[in-house]
Amino acid sequence: MVNYMAEPLVFHFEVDGDNFTSAGQASVQVKKNLRELGIDPETIRRVSIAMYEGEINMVIHAHGGVAEVIVSDESVEIILKDTGPGIPNIEQAMQEGFSTAPDNVRSLGFGAGMGLPNMKRYTDYMHIDSVVGVGTTITMKVNY
Amino acid sequence: MTINDIKDLLGAQVLCGGENLDKEIHSACGSDMMSDVLAYVKEQAVLMTGLVNAQVIRTAEMMDMLCIVFVRSKQPSQDMIDLAKESGMVILTTPKRMYEACGILYSNGLKGNGELHG
Numbered sequence: 709m710v711n712y713m714a715e716p717l718v719f720h721f722e723v724d725g726d727n728f729t730s731a732g733q734a735s736v737q738v739k740k741n742l743r744e745l746g747i748d749p750e751t752i753r754r755v756s757i758a759m760y761e762g763e764i765n766m767v768i769h770a771h772g773g774v775a776e777v778i779v780s781d782e783s784v785e786i787i788l789k790d791t792g793p794g795i796p797n798i799e800q801a802m803q804e805g806f807s808t809a810p811d812n813v814r815s816l817g818f819g820a821g822m823g824l825p826n827m828k829r830y831t832d833y834m835h836i837d838s839v840v841g842v843g844t845t846i847t848m849k850v851n852y
Numbered sequence: 853m854t855i856n857d858i859k860d861l862l863g864a865q866v867l868c869g870g871e872n873l874d875k876e877i878h879s880a881c882g883s884d885m886m887s888d889v890l891a892y893v894k895e896q897a898v899l900m901t902g903l904v905n906a907q908v909i910r911t912a913e914m915m916d917m918l919c920i921v922f923v924r925s926k927q928p929s930q931d932m933i934d935l936a937k938e939s940g941m942v943i944l945t946t947p948k949r950m951y952e953a954c955g956i957l958y959s960n961g962l963k964g965n966g967e968l969h970g
């Protein structure tokens with residue numbers, strides 16, 4: 709647990725949309741940062757898995773974007789923002805197994821349609837704000 | 853069993869993390885779909901896979917896994933090995949196919965851990 713933080717800590721990352729190999733680097737860095745802050749391992753694991761799935765989604769579905777992680781006294785908040793194609797039907801996208809990922813993404817180990825459900829499962833709060841043709845912002849929170 | 857037992861049972865080669873072979877392992881999983889691996893939060897210390905890219909290493913790292921076993925003699929790149937080294941992970945490669953590798957470990961007492969999170 710974080711001791712008496714005067715102000716929340718904010719980490720900011722650019723997620724490169726053209727490079728599948730580097731996808732996930734921001735999540736790895738967040739995991740390191742949270743470890744250094746002495747956050748408990750279960751919280752770290754939940755935050756990093758949820759963020760990692762979201763980061764991968766930004767790369768495979770939305771040409772990259774920006775990620776912000778806010779560490780406060782009560783929670784870790786993750787905000788993932790892209791200017792990709794948007795999600796036309798969020799309810800459908802949230803279903804396990806639903807995926808529009810092309811076959812080449814599947815051969816890379818993703819595109820099983822489990823990303824958004826995993827993000828929901830690992831976090832205490834998740835909200836998707838998406839406009840077709842404009843972009844998607846996903847906000848997640850993990851409480852200590 | 854230890855990672856060293858896994859290495860012996862699978863006739864595997866150690867590509868990195870040799871200093872951690874004595875670590876105890878209680879469960880494992882095998883998959884080529886990383887989101888499926890990420891869906892099972894219960895402790896899984898070993899990932900067996902035929903998929904070879906940087907996301908395999910990051911997935912294992914996110915899950916706090918101790919060891920990755922590449923089946924069918926798959927060889928990760930030096931960049932992947934360097935990524936794994938940063939977190940002290942052991943990487944093994946075995947000539948055995950996925951089905952056989954899983955079967956050998958399972959029948960020697962290494963179970964899966966089938967619960968979904970939440």
Ligand SMILES: Nc1ncnc2c1ncn2[C@@H]1O[C@H](COP(=O)(O)OP(=O)(O)O)[C@@H](O)[C@H]1O
Binds near residue numbers: 769807809821824
């Ligand atoms: N950031 C995003 N921008 C646009 N579409 C997205 C985004 N994230 C998810 N989606 C859509 O939601 C679907 C389900 O996402 P997910 O559950 O992560 O599965 P997968 O990534 O394996 O397809 C995706 O196939 C895609 O159509």
Ligand SMILES: [Mg+2]
Binds near residue numbers: 818821
């Ligand atoms: Mg996904």
